[in-house]
Amino acid sequence: xxxxxxxxxxxxxxxxxxxVKPIWCPGCGHFGVESSLFRALAYLELPPEQVAVVSGIGCxxxxxxxxxxxxxxxxxxxxxxxxxxLKLARPELTVIxxxxxxxxxxxGGNHFIHACRRNVDMTLLVMxxxxxxxxxxxxxxxxxxxxxxxxxxxxTGVNPFAPLAVALASGANFIARGFSGDPNGVxxxxxEAIQHPGFSFVQVLSPCVTYRPEEKFWKKxxxxxxxxxxHDPAVAGHRLLSDDGFTTxxxxxxxxxxxxxxxxxxxxxxxxxxxxxxx
Amino acid sequence: MNLVINTLDELLAHAxxxxxxxxxxxxxxxxxxxxxxxxxxxxxxxxxxxxEQQHVVKVESLAxxxxxxxxxxxxxxxxxxxxxxxxxxxGHYRMNPHQALTLVLAxxxxxEAFFAELAESTSDPAVREMxxxxxxxxxxxxxxxxxxxxxxxxxxxxxxxxLDDPIAQE
Ligand SMILES: Cc1ncc(C[n+]2csc(CCOP(=O)(O)OP(=O)(O)O)c2C)c(N)n1
Ligand code: SF4
Numbered sequence: 001x002x003x004x005x006x007x008x009x010x011x012x013x014x015x016x017x018x019x020v021k022p023i024w025c026p027g028c029g030h031f032g033v034e035s036s037l038f039r040a041l042a043y044l045e046l047p048p049e050q051v052a053v054v055s056g057i058g059c060x061x062x063x064x065x066x067x068x069x070x071x072x073x074x075x076x077x078x079x080x081x082x083x084x085x086l087k088l089a090r091p092e093l094t095v096i097x098x099x100x101x102x103x104x105x106x107x108g109g110n111h112f113i114h115a116c117r118r119n120v121d122m123t124l125l126v127m128x129x130x131x132x133x134x135x136x137x138x139x140x141x142x143x144x145x146x147x148x149x150x151x152x153x154x155x156t157g158v159n160p161f162a163p164l165a166v167a168l169a170s171g172a173n174f175i176a177r178g179f180s181g182d183p184n185g186v187x188x189x190x191x192e193a194i195q196h197p198g199f200s201f202v203q204v205l206s207p208c209v210t211y212r213p214e215e216k217f218w219k220k221x222x223x224x225x226x227x228x229x230x231h232d233p234a235v236a237g238h239r240l241l242s243d244d245g246f247t248t249x250x251x252x253x254x255x256x257x258x259x260x261x262x263x264x265x266x267x268x269x270x271x272x273x274x275x276x277x278x279x
Numbered sequence: 280m281n282l283v284i285n286t287l288d289e290l291l292a293h294a295x296x297x298x299x300x301x302x303x304x305x306x307x308x309x310x311x312x313x314x315x316x317x318x319x320x321x322x323x324x325x326x327x328x329x330x331e332q333q334h335v336v337k338v339e340s341l342a343x344x345x346x347x348x349x350x351x352x353x354x355x356x357x358x359x360x361x362x363x364x365x366x367x368x369x370g371h372y373r374m375n376p377h378q379a380l381t382l383v384l385a386x387x388x389x390x391e392a393f394f395a396e397l398a399e400s401t402s403d404p405a406v407r408e409m410x411x412x413x414x415x416x417x418x419x420x421x422x423x424x425x426x427x428x429x430x431x432x433x434x435x436x437x438x439x440x441x442l443d444d445p446i447a448q449e
């Protein structure tokens with residue numbers, strides 16, 4: 001972490017928080033994630049107007065409304081596409097995508113994979129509660145196969161998706177997992193993810209206390225990684241595939257070149273393109 | 280993590296962040312209770328935030344200015360979050376004042392334990408003296424809260440039941 005300590009706090013939580021009160025259920029893990037995000041931005045001393053928070057749809061995707069940063073509450077699953085366009089057009093902005101396991105891995109699964117592959121410099125923060133919270137408790141791609149509920153009696157019987165392994169295979173340049181009950185730990189992961197060039201993926205286990213009340217016990221199940229992050233995708237792949245899903249920490253730090261716009265965005269360039277395309 | 284604080288600057292930075300985060304969390308809880316139509320609890324949490332804000336000001340006056348902040352993960356909390364904050368994941372939209380005050384009391388008790396442990400572990404006499412004083416203040420708040428708590432009835436056995444239940448599962 002290459003930052004001199006500030007002498008006084010230039011920014012704090014309240015500089016990033018909007019006046020809109022979250023309508024999340026009290027106790028929802030997403031509150032912890034919101035705190036972590038604001039703490040990370042304050043630590044990095046990023047002016048709110050230099051940060052864009054882009055989301056899809058879901059309880060987790062409501063964060064853009066709750067922040068003073070620029071926000072875009074987009075179409076379900078498509079936030080990475082919007083964020084990619086934004087980052088290419090305005091490379092000076094810090095772009096953060098906030099999403100849920102339904103938004104990012106189900107309807108947005110394809111966008112997730114290709115955003116990892118493109119490696120544009122942005123951070124994808126997925127609040128994973130292994131359920132569709134907003135639409136009242138349907139199983140998501142990360143829900144265990146045997147999670148029994150009214151809507152999926154006996155469980156779906158379908159193997160859960162492995163988001164971190166998929167991100168690694170697809171080319172994400174930074175891969176980490178945190179837990180919403182440890183907001184300072186998540187803030188640290190976010191700081192590293194934002195600072196690392198390229199596409200960073202941070203999964204945060206964030207209990208849905210309403211539709212998955214048993215997830216309150218995640219606090220007893222999470223454990224921090226005992227090994228250093230690796231730069232070797234083969235080592236990271238082995239770790240991720242043999243992990244219990246509750247290890248927190250940084251798994252992989254890559255050094256792939258970041259994708260940047262090859263066409264300028266100034267008015268001159270745009271008129272040059274227009275001229276080129278003129279019939 | 281071992282608690283090693285041997286300078287007044289570090290102690291004040293911890294005390295400041297502990298109180299500041301408590302304000303932040305109480306304000307968040309007040310907002311949640313407003314959203315969930317629990318005005319009495321919203322008022323209670325606003326009141327708690329105002330009390331903790333006075334403590335922020337007090338720490339700032341002891342420090343002579345706003346103490347230099349540490350990175351969030353460098354605070355030596357012995358709990359997953361700063362000790363005087365209601366932990367993420369606690370609180371319910373149907374809780375009653377007794378339950379809310381129980382959460383608040385636990386915060387004061389955690390803060391007292393933090394400063395008491397710090398007083399035990401430090402090698403610096405000035406840090407010890409101030410930590411003992413902070414622990415005594417937190418203890419006093421906890422005693423007041425216990426009196427306050429006794430004025431409110433405990434929740435009924437079915438307090439969490441909601442005729443317009445958001446839970447689709449059984
Ligand atoms: C195109 C489209 N399809 C379906 C929906 C319904 N829908 C809204 S949110 C959601 C799932 C959200 O789940 P997740 O991303 O896990 O977020 P959570 O609410 O759990 O935080 C779905 C399916 C929608 N809004 N738009
Ligand atoms: S339904 Fe679940 S995910 Fe949505 S706000 Fe409530 S607890 Fe959070």
